Amino acid sequence: MASFFYFLRESFTGFSRNLSTALGSIITIFLSLLIIGIFMIGGYVVDNVASSLESEVSITAFVSDDASEADIDTVESYIRGLEGVQSVSFTTKDQALENFRQTSNSDIIDTLDGQNPLPASIDVELSDPQMVEQVASQIESNTTFQQICDEPDNPAESLKYGQQTVERLFTLTNYVRYISMALVALLIFIALVFINNTIRLAILARRKEIAIMRLVGASNGFIRGPFLMEGALHAVIGAALAVGVLELLRYLVLPKLQTALMFLNFDIGPTAFLFIYVMLAVSGLIIGLIGSAFAMRRYLKV
């Protein structure tokens, strides 16, 4: 324990003596962690977007104009009981026309002369978008639904859930995830290389010092101590700086981005941020320690 304090003291004095080297490695760690942090936040945003896209996957079950309310209620409660279903709602013919009018900008509605060709529908929101096919086939096999559905000859035709769209969406969001994961991994790797390089150079600059310590009878552990401490100190300072800048980004830049880019969801919870920060601190520390230890190895062969 005494030597722990020796190491701590040494690393602080080493710090102030080799200020420019120290600054160099702190800046490297800081920037590396900053990039990683930004990309982790970016990853959360992509994830948000992907899951909001996925959550838009819903099933619409068209109901014939002359279905009785009782039957509709039966079907609705049946669907509500299915696994993977989040909520069920009913859209009347009028609402359907109104929705269509709003989402489509073609003039076709104007040409209908008061007719309403659109059927009423039961709208099913799914809690797990991946279960869409299963839920759809269960609805389809429900006998009451088969009676009240818009096209009784072929109940499957009355169920719309855009199989293709769903599949495309999944491949898309998965791809986006993979690419951003690959990018984050690449950046983490690059940051590791940078930090390792920096530490190696810093230790290279002090190889003579290390050699002298060894000649005076210092054991490898004793020599390694202050250097490891110094690496850890740099990592902690670098991580603190990175967290500070990320906090600034979080409170100053993210809100602006959010108002500007309404279609992206920058709403990342505080636990996510905490997770990111802890990750940064821990990985910075690990990188600093392992980097120092590794870089020193070749100067400690006795």
Added chain:
Amino acid sequence: MASFFYFLRESFTGFSRNLSTALGSIITIFLSLLIIGIFMIGGYVVDNVASSLESEVSITAFVSDDASEADIDTVESYIRGLEGVQSVSFTTKDQALENFRQTSNSDIIDTLDGQNPLPASIDVELSDPQMVEQVASQIESNTTFQQICDEPDNPAESLKYGQQTVERLFTLTNYVRYISMALVALLIFIALVFINNTIRLAILARRKEIAIMRLVGASNGFIRGPFLMEGALHAVIGAALAVGVLELLRYLVLPKLQTALMFLNFDIGPTAFLFIYVMLAVSGLIIGLIGSAFAMRRYLKV
């Protein structure tokens, strides 16, 4: 000129003697340039997507069912003569219905019982999407068009070009551009800091050497020469490695990405790649040279 060769020779021997330092700075430069390169390619992809979105901006001029072919031809050739117009085509009522059937997945068509409420239209593709409003108002003020348009009372109503969509699209693509530019700038800055750090540390490790050279009567230029040469050599090697990896990415990874992500346009021309590579080489060189020169300054105060 003789000293140029001296510098070259020195930088090569310096290279082989300080192999691990040299490798460190080469790897740093290589990875920095690689990141910058990847982000420049990403920038091109984003740009492609943005401009393909923008190029989808077109004007549709609805024509009344009883317009004569001669009038339509007159209007078409008038529009063709307008500034900012790329091409003009005609969509008949049947084609319009077919298009609608394909793009809309609602059942509304089936309910029309053979009616076709959709008007025919003249479709105008724009060469400069930003001129959409100007072209639209010119079409609107054309007298022949005012006669044959779908709603003669209010010709403007017969012109569809989604003002809102256009504006949103522009803000979106501009935002994407700004953000990716900011990201690239940040990464370039970070790469600069890394490279500068690396060079600074490498020179720090040799500060004693520099001091001795000065004491023996070497002028600053003479000392700087080999170091600059060495910096340049590292930069060139790093840039070459980065270009090599980017070429690999270009021929091995991009095609796969393209087939996987159909909706993105990875079609970047060879001149664009050439531009990226030249940029990388030049910036690597500038960074290496300026970094070395800058890092050496404080050891050359006499």
Added chain:
Amino acid sequence: MTYDMSQGMPAYSARQATSQLSAALPELDIDDIPQSYGLPVITFDHVTKIYPAQPNKPALDDISLEIFAGEFVFLIGHSGSGKSTFIRMLIREIKPTSGTIKVADEDLTTMRNWRVPYLRRNIGCVFQDFKLLPNKTVFENVAFALEVIGKSRHVIKTQVPEVLRLVGLQDKLNKRPDQLSGGEQQRVSIARAIVNRPPLLICDEPTGNLDPQTSRGIMDLLERINRTGTTVLVATHDREMVDNMRRRVIALDRGVLTQDRERGVYRVNG
């Protein structure tokens, strides 16, 4: 002579310094002047050292000798004759190409790497090129040798200034090596070597950068340390010193042992 002792050489009376050091030095009585027939501390047995960079000219060639506990030995020889190589093998900075070296019955050629620091802590060594830590002050450089063996801060705070006073550097405690003259650096190196009272003291050219008067002071110090039972080996070119002190002299010439005699003088060839 008007020379003020506190500048050129430490301000101590022989009596005073001896009593200070004796409290610190190995467990031999001061009056017990050692005899050469003690235990062998250093044994060289047909030791040859050939540097890879210079394969056809051995730096040391088939050296066999014994140095006994309590001896004071001079190692002389021309420039490049292998004196520093001899010393570097004793602290296992390098290993012999063939032959065996023993220090206090431990065979250095088979010694495990992790034991080397413990060997070095028992050998005080003054290096020809000083080998001071450039980022530490004089005090810290000397203290380092004590920190390494885990001495408490209290011990360090008392012993380091004392030993620095012995070599005449009491007013340079807080200077860094590059703020010292050559001779001052050399004396820091000497202080570091003796501060933890090693049973074996090896000095490579300890007075090469010192004026005759300071040299004599250092030599007196080494002699007194020797008188407390410490074995002392000094590689030197200082003819005056060797001739005056009349101790055992080992001479090397181009790696070959040419002379080894009690009460010798500075003469390289037998």
Added chain:
Amino acid sequence: MTYDMSQGMPAYSARQATSQLSAALPELDIDDIPQSYGLPVITFDHVTKIYPAQPNKPALDDISLEIFAGEFVFLIGHSGSGKSTFIRMLIREIKPTSGTIKVADEDLTTMRNWRVPYLRRNIGCVFQDFKLLPNKTVFENVAFALEVIGKSRHVIKTQVPEVLRLVGLQDKLNKRPDQLSGGEQQRVSIARAIVNRPPLLICDEPTGNLDPQTSRGIMDLLERINRTGTTVLVATHDREMVDNMRRRVIALDRGVLTQDRERGVYRVNG
């Protein structure tokens, strides 16, 4: 004496070496033994140097003296008395705190920074700590002093081996400094200082790591170089050498000039 000259000291006959060097040295005739009343090469005018790290004890205190072209001067003094400080000011490694220093009529205190390299090329300097480039071989270290002044590769290829032979290192051309003994490093430093035949040669402790025989050889060499008209200033602790050669001796004591006499001996206090 069976000692082989080619090892300890260069294998040259005085005659031969002189003619080799003379071809290389400044334009004075060899027989023209210089007189002390030549032009002043070095002028110290009330020079004081106070290091910032040691503000209340001047390293040099109000030194005034002149050294003339062709002189051979010893600079002596205890360890820490300011000899190296004196020398470091001559090559403008440091500036005096007050007073003026002139070298060959150029005022070093007002000299522009960019001119300093040109000053240093006219001063051969043997540093107390050698200051060899660790990444270059012996040959390259010496060649560097010629490359710096723009000598052709042909000149370098002939002069460097010659000067290395003069200091007895003909078979160490391709070694790096850490593969040399202390004395060999010192001789590389000497070779580098004399290879470009500077009109002023300054040696800080040039024989501190050399045995008496090699020292004598180096001193003979310096004397011969001096005889060709080069002004030589040697800071040393080697009493034997100073006493034997009987040249002008300047003594410093704690930064104060205590003695300056023609044909002096090693004695610090006037």
